[in-house]
Amino acid sequence: MNQLRILWTFFRLGAMNELAYRVNFFTQLFQAVMSLVLSLGGLAVVFNQTDTLAGWRPAELVALVGIYILVGGLINLMIQPSMQRFMEDIRMGTLDFMILKPADAQFLVSVRQVEIWKLIDIIMGLGVLVIALVRLGAQIGMAQALAFGVALLAGATIVYSFWMMLATCAFWFVKTENILVIFQSMYQAGRWPITIYPGWLQMMLTFLVPIxxxxxxPAQALTGRLTNQTLLLAILVATGLFGAARWFWRFGIRYYAGASA
Amino acid sequence: MIRAIGEIYAAQLRTSLAVQFQYRMSLAIWMIGRVIQPLVALVVWTTVARARGGDVSGYSEGDFAAYFIIQMIVTQATFSWIMWEYDYIIRSGQFSFRLLRPIHPIHADVADNLAYKVLTLVILIPAAFFLAWLFPPTLHWQWWNIVAGLLATVIAFIMRFTLEWMLAMTALWTNRVSAVNQTYDVILIFFSGYFAPLAVMPQLVQTLANFLPFRWLIAFPIELTLGRLTPTEILIGFGAQLFWLVIVQASLRYVWRAGVKQYSAVGS
Structure with missing residues (x-):
């Protein structure tokens, strides 16, 4: 409960900071629209030549694009900005202020920076997803919706834990901003279903950078492609990585010496 | 005059190489994205070719492999980050220092760009062989294809650099150029042959591409290198490149003069 209150506070803080720069709303909206044009344009060109791509029908890939934008929005809303700030704090020694607060420090550094305009991506992703599902005419049963929710939650947890572990490395290697570039470069491969890539790349995109x-x-869950094994694997990896990130954080924070000490 | 410019370039190149070598790790990591894009496009189109029984508008799997490997090289050779860089340089007022130098600031940027290209060859060449090993390309080129392709790539580089440097000057009028940059990127991706060979694009895109400069930046050098063009098409291609080169050079002169008058530094 307390954590929800903290989360809400940071959300409000992010909103108040950004509402002073309202034009940024249009900048972000434009960027989101361009990203959508890029994804849907790519699909249009491909499906101009073929009816299915590796078994995926057009509307199913539009759903995938919706999830791609949605998840990208989630990452950019809080995970990535908070992690960047966390690494910056380690470098500058200002992490002191976080550790001193009477709340779980890992939780604090994970939710601290909220880029509210990224809500646009989330809304747009959801919109695209809903339109795609209507066009699919798919009867999403309770089981499928539930599987989708679980898969999305597991995916978000995995991405968060992955980021958290990489950011924690900043306790030892101070300069780590390149991690961001690696993640963003690889993330664009998620625009297409991972199953079309050669095996070694699939492994990289699953276990090295968990796109x-x-x-x-989650897209497989919605389009009825998900096997129980994959869902179970996602849940196991999510739980495992979350625990590992927690352990690694505790281990790393012991090496933190502060700036002026 | 020529000698003076040559000496300036030599000095600037030495500096740029030394500076950028400090960031070799970052350079290597930035290259991941530049290899991933052609790889993703190649996989997508290979999948489509297989679904169509091996051929899309005259491109087989091997042809796609050859196309995107050369695309990676041509894109790397011609691209610049100048539009994003100048957004910052102009907004922060650092542009003033560049204006104080006794020669046109574009020369320092060209040298900087070339230094980056030279350093990243260390990654680009192995990446090209790696892709060729994963996706065996179909190549039936003659030695003159490669020479002509190189020439077209050099012209494309000059033209693209001029064009993007000119667009970068938009930042002199407005400090919100990200919309311009993003629009430019999207147009370039679809109309240049970057996302797919123009032959597999919808008819409308192909027609529009004829009236835009972008296909001469990427598609033409690639198709020329791969030996896919007839002698007439080659002549038209070089003609179009020179035509657009003259246009962008002339526009740059005009925009530059108007822009410098417009510029008012911050914090002077």
């Missing part, structure tokens, strides 16, 4: 769990698996 498969974040985008493809």
């Amino acid at each position: 498969a769990f974040a985008v493809t698996v």
Whole structure:
């Protein structure tokens, strides 16, 4: 309960900071629209030449694009900005202020920076997803909806834990901003279902940079492609990584010496 | 005059190489994105070719492999980050220092760009062989294809650099150029042959591409290198490149003069 209150506070703080720069809303909206044009344009060109791509029908891939934008929005809303700030705090020594607060420090650094305009991506992603599902005429049963929710939650947890572990490395290697570039470069591969890539790349996109769990698996859940094994694997990896990130954080914070000490 | 410019370039190149070598790790990591894009496009189109029984508008799997491997090289050779860089340089007022130098600031940027290209060859060449090993390309080129392709790539580089440097000057009029940059990127991706060979694009895109400069930046050098063009098409291609080169050079002169008058530094 307390954590929800903290989360809400940071959300309000992010909103208050950004509402002073309202033009940023249009900047972000434009960027989101362009990203959508890029994705849907790519699909249009591909489906101009073929009816299905590796078994995926057009509307199913539009749903995948919706999830791609949605998850990208979730990452950019809170995970990535908070993690960047966290690494910056380690470098500058200002992490002191976080550790001193009477709340779980890992939780604080994970939710601290909220970029509210990224809500646009989330809303747009959801919109695209809903339109795609209507066009699919798919009867999404309770089981499928539930599987989608679980897969999305597992995917978000995996991406968060992945980021958290990489950011924690900043306790030892101070300069780590390149991690961001690696993640963003690889994330664009998630625009297409992971299953079309060669095996070694699938492995990389699943276990090295966990884009498969974040985008493809939830899309598989919605389009009735998800096997129970994959869902179970996603849940196991999510729980495992979350625990590992927690452990690694505790281990890393012991190495933190502060700036002025 | 020529010698003076040559000496300036030599000095600037040495500096840029030394500076950028400091960031070799970052350069290597930035290259991931530049290899991933052609790889993703190649996988998508290979999948489509297989679904169609091996051929899409005259491109087989091997042809796609050859196309996107050369695309990676041509894109790397011609691209610049100048539009994003100048957004910052102009907004923060650092542009003033560049204006104080006794020669046109574009020369320093060209040298900087070339230094980056030279350093990243270390990654680009292995990446090209790696892709060729994963996706065996179909190549039936003659030695003159490669020479002509190189020439077209050099012209494309000059033209694209001029065009993007000119667009970068938009930042002199407005400090919100990200919309311009993003629009430019999207147009370039679809109309240049970057996302797919123009032959597999919808008819409308192909027609529009004829009236835009972008296909001569990427598609033409690639198709020329791969030996896919007839002698007439080659002549038209070089003609179009020179035509657009003259246009962008002339526009740059005009925009530059108007822009410098417009510029008022911050914090002077």
